[in-house]
Amino acid sequence: MSDSSVPQAARSAPSANRPAGAPSATPPAGSSARSGHGGAGAAAAGRDAVTPGRGSATAGRDTGTAGRKSVTSGRGSAASRLSAAQRNAVAELLRVSPVADELGRRFARAGHELHLVGGSVRDALLGRLGEDLDFATDAHPDETLRLLSGWAEATWETGREFGTIGAQRGGLRLEITTFRAESYDRVSRNPVVEYGTSLVEDLRRRDFTINAMAVSLPGHEFTDPYGGLDDLAERVIRTPGSPEESFGDDPLRMLRAARFAAQLRFAVHPAVKDAMRAMAADLDRITAERIRDEFTKLLCGADPVTGLRLLVDTGLADRFLPELSGLRLEIDEHAQHKDVYEHTLTVVNNAIRLEGDSGCDFVLRMAALMHDVGKPATKAVGPDGRVSFHHHEVVGARMTRQRMKALRYPKDVISQVSTLVGLHLRFYGYGRGEWTDSAVRRYVTDAGDLLPRLHKLTRSDCTTRNRRKAAQLAADYDALEARIARLRAEEDLARVRPDLDGNAIMELLGIPPGPIVGRAWRHLKELRLERGPLGREQAEAELLRWAREQGVIKE
Numbered sequence: 001m002s003d004s005s006v007p008q009a010a011r012s013a014p015s016a017n018r019p020a021g022a023p024s025a026t027p028p029a030g031s032s033a034r035s036g037h038g039g040a041g042a043a044a045a046g047r048d049a050v051t052p053g054r055g056s057a058t059a060g061r062d063t064g065t066a067g068r069k070s071v072t073s074g075r076g077s078a079a080s081r082l083s084a085a086q087r088n089a090v091a092e093l094l095r096v097s098p099v100a101d102e103l104g105r106r107f108a109r110a111g112h113e114l115h116l117v118g119g120s121v122r123d124a125l126l127g128r129l130g131e132d133l134d135f136a137t138d139a140h141p142d143e144t145l146r147l148l149s150g151w152a153e154a155t156w157e158t159g160r161e162f163g164t165i166g167a168q169r170g171g172l173r174l175e176i177t178t179f180r181a182e183s184y185d186r187v188s189r190n191p192v193v194e195y196g197t198s199l200v201e202d203l204r205r206r207d208f209t210i211n212a213m214a215v216s217l218p219g220h221e222f223t224d225p226y227g228g229l230d231d232l233a234e235r236v237i238r239t240p241g242s243p244e245e246s247f248g249d250d251p252l253r254m255l256r257a258a259r260f261a262a263q264l265r266f267a268v269h270p271a272v273k274d275a276m277r278a279m280a281a282d283l284d285r286i287t288a289e290r291i292r293d294e295f296t297k298l299l300c301g302a303d304p305v306t307g308l309r310l311l312v313d314t315g316l317a318d319r320f321l322p323e324l325s326g327l328r329l330e331i332d333e334h335a336q337h338k339d340v341y342e343h344t345l346t347v348v349n350n351a352i353r354l355e356g357d358s359g360c361d362f363v364l365r366m367a368a369l370m371h372d373v374g375k376p377a378t379k380a381v382g383p384d385g386r387v388s389f390h391h392h393e394v395v396g397a398r399m400t401r402q403r404m405k406a407l408r409y410p411k412d413v414i415s416q417v418s419t420l421v422g423l424h425l426r427f428y429g430y431g432r433g434e435w436t437d438s439a440v441r442r443y444v445t446d447a448g449d450l451l452p453r454l455h456k457l458t459r460s461d462c463t464t465r466n467r468r469k470a471a472q473l474a475a476d477y478d479a480l481e482a483r484i485a486r487l488r489a490e491e492d493l494a495r496v497r498p499d500l501d502g503n504a505i506m507e508l509l510g511i512p513p514g515p516i517v518g519r520a521w522r523h524l525k526e527l528r529l530e531r532g533p534l535g536r537e538q539a540e541a542e543l544l545r546w547a548r549e550q551g552v553i554k555e
Contacts, residue, residue, distance in 0.1 A: 099170045104217025106147050112139040115199055115214040122210050125232055135176045136202050141165050144176050162193050200225055207253045209238050235266045243275035251282035252290055259298040262307030280315035291320050292407040300360035305345045323373040340372050343463055350460035364453045367420035368460055370400045397422035420457055427458045438530045440483055500524055500539050509547050
């Protein structure tokens with residue numbers, strides 16, 4: 001289901017952090033308009049009215065607060081800045097895909113409302129709607145299941161406790177949620193879900209105005225009580241009501257604001273940012289799993305650095321990722337960057353550019369983010385005034401494991417990220433000609449399946465502004481990759497194993513299975529890494545020599 005929010009006091013006036021009179025934007029072409037506090041009204045002095053031929057979208061319906069009606073805007077809508085393709089996105093989506101309208105008709109025949117809502121409407125307007133659609137209805141889950149029976153290709157009830165029923169039809173994944181009026185006691189870590197009675201009430205509890213829009217089915221009536229379309233056009237993240245009230249109800253929305261800034265490249269409204277800064281400590285009420293999921297989405301956004309800066313600037317990072325903000329205090333030893341914090345953000349951007357077309361590589365991005373977190377703990381100033389961070393990769397790998405474990409990441413992901421952090425400095429020194437073939441084999445073996453990511457991380461870590469030095473580092477790494485390719489062609493580097501397996505070791509030494517077999521195997525692997533392939537005869541001779549030295553067999 002799309003990101004949810006909490007109910008605010010019933011109102012049709014503009015949001016508390018929006019100037020009075022700000023309009024609710026023009027609805028998408030092909031949809032009728034229903035707006036809780038505005039619409040495309042007459043133009044301000046010297047400006048033409050929006051979209052000739054379209055009637056005023058002024059809403060006259062009462063939103064439930066006695067004596068209060070919608071506010072009519074006196075200026076042209078910001079939605080006029082949206083392209084025609086964007087303004088037609090919702091109507092076109094519903095026209096070409098019969099699934100949504102079919103479902104809407106089923107609900108209507110049963111006397112129920114159905115609306116496309118939240119992130120689905122937002123993404124349709126942005127021209128980026130995927131195959132997951134979110135709906136809201138006044139039908140309760142049992143009735144929703146009944147209406148889906150015989151129509152959906154599959155249904156699931158994993159979100160039933162939140163009023164959500166999932167379904168699949170025509171290659172689309174649908175989530176249908178009963179109107180909600182969530183409440184929080186501001187102490188517990190999860191919302192208490194209560195069913196609501198109206199669409200406006202449901203939209204009022206959502207996190208941001210850009211997620212508080214709906215399109216009815218099958219009538220295609222557009223509902224925008226809080227000016228979400230205007231904010232979408234202005235590319236701003238704003239809360240339907242006061243951000244203090246919204247974040248007080250669910251502090252995770254502060255992290256979600258940073259996530260949307262990263263995903264959509266939107267700006268966070270100053271009032272929202274101020275509330276995030278003032279209420280950052282409230283994030284401590286949220287479970288590690290919910291924080292982890294939002295942070296993962298942020299880091300996999302189109303512009304994660306914007307989101308990361310927001311986390312640090314508002315103090316949110318201090319609550320769950322203090323290692324990041326701690327980097328601001330540590331000046332890089334080369335004195336070529338503002339500080340290690342700025343260097344780290346540059347490395348993250350570099351890593352993203354090396355991902356290719358395969359999409360977000362979370363392991364690579366997280367390793368780039370954490371690769372220098374060990375520097376604060378290892379900083380030392382020598383007699384000559386030079387700063388060093390000896391073994392910061394080892395310390396950083398340990399800190400990475402601890403932090404990701406606290407955030408409840410899977411063990412395999414923690415292992416991959418921390419391994420990359422621990423290996424990211426291994427390459428430096430290669431250009432001095434000190435590496436033997438043995439060192440290259442160990443580099444490849446230690447990286448294992450992570451070698452392609454280690455290549456990208458190491459290249460990303462070169463952020464020097466000295467062009468000659470940068471070119472030399474790039475050339476050195478090109479040479480290392482070429483050397484790896486040569487050894488790979490000559491040897492099976494992907495599977496560096498001893499020349500004798502466990503059965504051959506036991507047979508030659510005349511010993512049963514046990515710890516000695518493991519020790520012998522590791523000895524032969526070290527020889528394989530050091531010398532390359534030995535061949536069976538030489539391997540057997542080396543094993544016998546080792547066994548005599550260790551007292552495994554007698555002379």
